[in-house]
Amino acid sequence: MNVTRIVILSASLLASVAPASAAGVADAPAGAASCSGCHPATSRVDTTVPRLVGRNPDEIVTAMHAFKSGERPATVMDRIAKGFSDDEVKAIAAWYGAQKD
Amino acid sequence: MTGKQTSRRDFLKTAAAGAAMLPMPAIAQGAPGQLVVVGGGFAGATCARFVKRIDPRISVTLVEPNATFIACPFSNGVIAGLRDLKAQEFNYDKLAADQIALSAASATGVDTGGRSVTLNNGARLPYDRLVLAPGIDIRWDGLPGYNEAAVERMPHAWKAGEQTLLLRRQLEAMPDGGTVVISAPANPFRCPPGPYERASLIAYYLKTKKPKSKLILLDAKDAFSKQRLFQNAWKELYPNLEWVSLSSGGKVTSVEPASKTAVTDFSRHQAAVANIIPPQKAARVADLAQVADRSGWCPVDAMTFESKQQPNIHVIGDAAIMGAMPKSAFSANAQAKVCAAAVAKLLAGEKPVEPRLINTCYSVVAPDYGITVAGAYRPKDGVLVDAEGGGVSPIDAPASTRAAEARYADGWFNTITTEVFG
Numbered sequence: 001m002n003v004t005r006i007v008i009l010s011a012s013l014l015a016s017v018a019p020a021s022a023a024g025v026a027d028a029p030a031g032a033a034s035c036s037g038c039h040p041a042t043s044r045v046d047t048t049v050p051r052l053v054g055r056n057p058d059e060i061v062t063a064m065h066a067f068k069s070g071e072r073p074a075t076v077m078d079r080i081a082k083g084f085s086d087d088e089v090k091a092i093a094a095w096y097g098a099q100k101d
Numbered sequence: 102m103t104g105k106q107t108s109r110r111d112f113l114k115t116a117a118a119g120a121a122m123l124p125m126p127a128i129a130q131g132a133p134g135q136l137v138v139v140g141g142g143f144a145g146a147t148c149a150r151f152v153k154r155i156d157p158r159i160s161v162t163l164v165e166p167n168a169t170f171i172a173c174p175f176s177n178g179v180i181a182g183l184r185d186l187k188a189q190e191f192n193y194d195k196l197a198a199d200q201i202a203l204s205a206a207s208a209t210g211v212d213t214g215g216r217s218v219t220l221n222n223g224a225r226l227p228y229d230r231l232v233l234a235p236g237i238d239i240r241w242d243g244l245p246g247y248n249e250a251a252v253e254r255m256p257h258a259w260k261a262g263e264q265t266l267l268l269r270r271q272l273e274a275m276p277d278g279g280t281v282v283i284s285a286p287a288n289p290f291r292c293p294p295g296p297y298e299r300a301s302l303i304a305y306y307l308k309t310k311k312p313k314s315k316l317i318l319l320d321a322k323d324a325f326s327k328q329r330l331f332q333n334a335w336k337e338l339y340p341n342l343e344w345v346s347l348s349s350g351g352k353v354t355s356v357e358p359a360s361k362t363a364v365t366d367f368s369r370h371q372a373a374v375a376n377i378i379p380p381q382k383a384a385r386v387a388d389l390a391q392v393a394d395r396s397g398w399c400p401v402d403a404m405t406f407e408s409k410q411q412p413n414i415h416v417i418g419d420a421a422i423m424g425a426m427p428k429s430a431f432s433a434n435a436q437a438k439v440c441a442a443a444v445a446k447l448l449a450g451e452k453p454v455e456p457r458l459i460n461t462c463y464s465v466v467a468p469d470y471g472i473t474v475a476g477a478y479r480p481k482d483g484v485l486v487d488a489e490g491g492g493v494s495p496i497d498a499p500a501s502t503r504a505a506e507a508r509y510a511d512g513w514f515n516t517i518t519t520e521v522f523g
Contacts, residue, residue, distance in 0.1 A: 026155040026445060031457030031477075033151075033438035037431050038461060038509070040516040044523070047512025068490075075494070075506050076461055076475045082490025083477020088457060 024098060029091035031084060042101055052096040060093035133158045134448035137218050137228040139208050139386050141165030141193060143172075144418025144433035145234030146521045149201045151441035159448060162202040162226055164218065168192060170522065173292065174430045175465075175514050176261040180269045181302035182310075183468060189261055191522035211390035213411050230444050233392065233399070234418045234437070235384035236260075237291050240397065243380030245355035246364075254358040255375040258299075259291060271374045272303065277311040279373030282363050284353040286380045287321040289398065291419045291428045294326040294474065296378050298464040301331065303376075304339035305467050315341040317370060319363055321352040326427070327464060327474050327493050334466040353377070383420035390414055398422040403480035405443035405453050406436055415440050424484030425476070432460045434517055455480060457488070463510035471506030 039052045052060060066072035067081035074081075084092070133156055138149045141163055149163045170191045178184035193203055206220035217227045239257060241248055247255070256271070258264040272281070281303055285296035300318045307314040316339075323346045325331075335342045345351035350367035357364065361375045382397030392399045392408040399416040400409040401423045408414045417440050418433035426432045435458045443453035461475040476491030494506060 025151065026442070028442065030454055031459070033442070034435040034457070034459035036438075036520055037434055037459065037517055038513050041520060045512075045519045046515050048508055049512045049516065075502060075509060076473050079475045079490050079492050080459055080461070080477055083459070083479075083488035084457065 053099040057093035057097035064089045134229040138232045140234035143430040147437035155445040171261040177299040181306040237381040238384045240380040251358040278313040281316045282372035285320045297331045301466040304342040319351045330472045403485045406440040470503040
């Protein structure tokens, strides 16, 4: 929860100097930038990969844990999830939760 | 957060005090900095856009001579007649709309001491930070017989565009029963699974259009990316595809363009169509900026992608070497975003965040058959190393998984090209 609050706070601080659509880019936690290689930042993209932007952070954390343990079937996310610690996943999830399209 | 604001102010104060004596062009004007990016591919275009998003006050100039970018990922589908080259083409209109200054020119010199780039149109661009994302050049001294003239007879098609279409036309013109020869280089090179995806899709074309033909893939290596997955798929789908490893005499030692012959230590392979994927190196601007080492590639720091040879110059994408990350469009895009964040921090006098990166490489073996290699990376002792996990698609996955990965591959291409150019 602390992480979430800090991220939201930093996003709102930044909004005063950057365009609203870019709020928080400067404060993306380690690893978050890589996700958007596959998970589209906007709804304009034709892909079956779900968006992370604006998602409930708890959902992202739960999904990552399930990918990591193998409980949830995946094509690549099982292999990628193992590369991130629980804290890293939490920070990434909180940041995506605070983003807007 | 308050710490960050304070340190930026303190830095600017210090910088302003020092500006009277030091040549710091942008900071002297009170701006947060001047960034020049050379190369408008997956790495360079991404970096330019993300720096602008992170701090719109940073002045960003993208130096790229071509008005149209032609993407390499998925261009093997163009060669096999499964896709139009138009689907590979992108322009820089959205980057211009992001207030990125576009300079349609080539870099002809880099003054590392005076921090400026000179261009072939006579312009000189001063920089506080320079990002080089130039991609690859062919090593014309790397394979005897393979010179600039040879590419018409034996296309490399390793930079997408006219070469891609030329190889496609040669395949289309080939009579049924002809032999296609592909030569794959030793590591490192752009897109490690690329030669094997290409062999797969050309084999698909031959199987569906010219079934009496065969394909020989001559390799300067004994092992390659996603090897078991490719080989299993070939066994299942393409009996006319023969892979010749290094230890079986697969290394092409010279070529004879007039007869389209690839020569190895043990035999001569005369082809109806020959695709030579030659040895490569970082593109020329890396030499101008003195950031390439004796390997021909550019070693960089794993935290910021700053050159290990020249301060204030960062190298990202295929031209860079930084440890375990492969030379892929996904890597280039991921590195560019990390580099953008680091450059913005450094220009503000702040410490960059220790990064985490991901790579995912899709290869399409047939239209409904996709496979991947994926990995996460973190810095250790100045290079990027593999984090836990990673690896390739399961060896024994059902057809539905292969089909799903082929669909995800399409989605990946749409997502990444939208992020970079859309």
